[in-house]
Amino acid sequence: MTSAILGDLEARALQQTAGLLEAASQALEDYQLTAARTAYESVLELDSANAAATEGLVMVTALEGIAEEVKAIRALEASGDLEAALAQLERLAAENPQNPFIRNQRASLEARILDREYQTLIDASLTAEQAADFSSAIASVEAALKLKSSTEQEARLAQLKEKYKAARLDVLLSDGYDALRAGRYEAARNFYKEAVAIAPDSKEARTGLEKASSLYLANIRYSQNITAAEKYISEGRFPLAAKLFNEAMSSRPSNVAPSQLTEEARIRASLKAQSEEVNVTIKSDKRTYVSIIGVLPPDRFKTEELKLFPDVYKVRGTRSGYESVEIEFKVDARHPNATITVECTEKL
Template sequence: MKSPQAQPLEPTPFELAPPSPAAEPPPPAGAPRWLWPALGALLLAALLVVFWLPQRVTPPEAEPGTVATPSPAHTPAQGGSSQAVEEDSPWADAQTAKLRREAREVLEQLLAVQFELDEHGAEQWAGEAYSSAIAAARQGDEDYRENRFVAAREAYASALQQLEAIRADLPAAGERQLAAVGEAIDSNALDAARSALDIARLIDPDAGAIPALEQRLQQLPRVNELQEGAAAAEASGDLAAAEAALAEAAQLDPAHPRVQAQLQRVTAAYRDLQFNQAMSEGYRALDSADYSAARAAFQRAAGLREGSDEATSALAELAVAEQSGRLGRLKSRGAQQEQDEHWSDAVTAYEQALALDASVVFAREGLARAQRRAALDKGLQDIVDNPGRLSDVAVAEAAGKLLAQGRGIDNPGPRLRGQVETIDTLLRKANTPVTVTLHSDGQTEVLIYRTARLGRFQQRQLDLRPGSYTVRGSRVGYRDVLVTLEVSADQAPAPVTVACSERIL
């Protein structure tokens, strides 16, 4: 909207009367008698038009001390003078009219530019430049009213030049105004942003940045509210709430630099807090030998601060502590298995310890000890579980050697003592012969596998070691017979008959 002061005053248009026609030559001889009076009247009318009429229609006289005289180049002079004003002439009037027209032509251009700038709100953003141009235009108006048309034209031309410079600056002014809108929004200055956006619309209503700025301005009240809430939450130590508020504000206005900076700062502070909490939690778990919880805490800390030396060192410390703890547990387990005489389980425990650290002394020594005892235990238990095999002299001799090893163990446990006692009893019985009576028909060849070939007999007694024996009888033309003979050290077996009685057809 234009202010009353911004509208220059227009001088009243004025045009000189046309110069009088030159006196006509006398009529040729023979002209009518009425022609001469008519020519005289025309001459008088021309004189009135040239000399009397301009004095009735020309503007008021110039200010005192101002004389409108032609210059040496036949241009009327302007300015103060103590001499009397020369009497107007048609030539001077024509020059004055010409100068007036020139001033008005410049004024028309000036007004066109001014009206264009007023539509773009130049008075609100051009500042002193616009005021200076308007002041020059007003000076031109004053000169025009005082018939100083040259000065008026120059003043109008100066104002026009200034306004054209302002018009040429329109694109840059639009950019500056849009930047001012953004700066006001970034400074959370809601009223200033609204005023600046109104001016930006006047300068260039079709500017591409305006819709985005309008959207940011629309969100600014909520963004300001969220920033205030974040500040209060941060002051109270609730960094999680502060981060959430700033994250929402950043989502509403991603281009707000202050919100982004605050969000980055608060997020970093919150991450530091979470990092420190995770590290403390991890070390507490480590001190309690809760390695799973310690690992989870340290890994969470490493995720919060990528490349953190503290988290890396803590995880390495955890690995050492965890391995040491596992080795300690395996050592205790192996010792307990040895005490319980579960030698194969002890071997497994020590092998697992060596898999973690092959240099561990307790595991190397424990494995060798447990393997020897495991082999002895297996051999002794096999004799206990299969006492019938002691009927074989070789087996009995091997059992005797194992028994000697068992007896050589210091501080034997209950299992070993029981095995030694059992095998000792079994060997004594196995080494004590039992008299066995066999009957036959005198025609059958009798053989005790892996013991003796008895041949043909009616009755035979022999001493056998306790155990299980297989007796075979064979006779030509008859089917062989097999008899299992169980010899017990506790009780003599009943007589056994071995005879082939079934003919082969």
């Protein structure tokens, strides 16, 4: 009977303690600090080792003097303005650096803000995925995982990357093909290069890259030779210009811009106009040996009539006891019958 009575008393004490703790917690939540303190102290009178009551009293003490400010902060939280609430808490923490209530509240608020940012990023990734914008979806999930780890989202990220690769590969192959057809070989090469990086085993991507690279290099050679041919024509070096123009034609891509076609026609016309020999007269004093390498051996004369293909030549004059002379002259079909005078007149 005694055991039964003691057990009943213990049960009533436990029930009373639980009721007091619940009342104390509610009073603390409502910032009724006096009532909360009384309830917690009553619990400790019944159970001096009660950890919840001991911790509750610590929180009551921590709230004394700042309760009104905490109420204002909680009101900001309730309105959803978490950043403003956190700013106020940080100000309060600076004034009360050892306050456990403020420390706990700040940790809780920071966790809520992080959770909200995390969920915002996840929601954005879902919206992007529905729109097939896998790149944006991936960026959002990666940003979310930097805030908080999630096995589920890591698995979803891997799936999104596979979807992105498949979608991006289709776009790159299509763009590369269109660029090839349009003669935009550098762009085509870049598209196919990215496609190979995404899918190294794709035969279409690798074949496209080889073709685009080959045509790109051929186009570079073509453009460089056309430019060089123009340069040598302007300098009067027509044989060299013709050689480079022929090389340009041998590497000419199938698709050529209208401006390049116009340039080809201009070069072809210039070279054709310079394809016949031109009359040139060399005059001297019959005392100077005059020569042109590959054309005229050293000889003395008054006048020598030559027929030369348009090009740049060097005529040299030598005479014993006199300074040698060297003259570079251009033979141009547009200016026939040119006369060059070569005489050594400066004594050594």
